Amino acid sequence: MGPAFYRRNDVNELARLLLGRFLFTSMDHLLTGGMITESEAYKGMQDRASHAYSGRRTERTRIMFEQGGIAYVYLCYGIHSLFNIVTNEEGVPDAILIRGIRITHGTKAIGSRLNRKMPLNGMVSGPGLVSRALGITTGLTGLPLVKKSESDSIWLEDRGVVVPEDQVSRTPRIGVNYAGEDALLPYRYVWIPEK
Numbered sequence: 001m002g003p004a005f006y007r008r009n010d011v012n013e014l015a016r017l018l019l020g021r022f023l024f025t026s027m028d029h030l031l032t033g034g035m036i037t038e039s040e041a042y043k044g045m046q047d048r049a050s051h052a053y054s055g056r057r058t059e060r061t062r063i064m065f066e067q068g069g070i071a072y073v074y075l076c077y078g079i080h081s082l083f084n085i086v087t088n089e090e091g092v093p094d095a096i097l098i099r100g101i102r103i104t105h106g107t108k109a110i111g112s113r114l115n116r117k118m119p120l121n122g123m124v125s126g127p128g129l130v131s132r133a134l135g136i137t138t139g140l141t142g143l144p145l146v147k148k149s150e151s152d153s154i155w156l157e158d159r160g161v162v163v164p165e166d167q168v169s170r171t172p173r174i175g176v177n178y179a180g181e182d183a184l185l186p187y188r189y190v191w192i193p194e195k
Contacts, residue, residue, distance in 0.1 A: 018085070019038075019163045022036070023036055031106055032106030034133075036101055037101055037123065040173045040174070051074070073139075073140050081128070082097060083097070083130060084096060098130055099174070102124075113132055161193075174188065
């Protein structure tokens with residue numbers, strides 16, 4: 001998954017394509033990761049649910065206007081780190097929030113971070129929990145998501161998982177009621193893989 005993968009101009013297509021891809025972190029010599037099972041698309045300037053709606057540029061959102069393929073992590077309610085992937089070309093502030101993963105690597109470390117035993121199916125649902133499970137913080141904002149060296153902290157991989165279209169649910173996003181009519185857009189993608 002090179003840089004071109006993230007620079008597609010259809011954020012919804014990319015949010016769907018991310019299902020079945022793998023998100024990894026490597027921190028303090030601990031590899032943790034899992035397969036993406038839930039994502040939400042945010043269509044930049046015309047999407048009232050987007051941080052960059054109507055071209056809004058702040059210290060926090062300026063990263064969304066960079067070229068696709070980098071991390072955008074922000075604090076929600078001052079507590080939860082939420083991991084997003086900046087997409088599209090420079091100047092088009094599209095992004096995808098990762099809401100769910102199935103853990104495949106580092107179960108023990110993730111259990112410790114979450115202060116609980118992992119569920120039998122390995123599913124972690126909710127963007128705050130995903131970030132906590134993988135040790136993702138705002139300090140990773142701006143990092144490229146293409147693995148280039150063993151010292152990389154965060155990256156995505158394509159491991160050849162095929163996600164059948166008829167197993168993907170498309171629904172409105174969660175927690176964006178402030179966005180008016182845009183809260184009803186079917187920009188959330190969910191796949192519950194079999195074992």
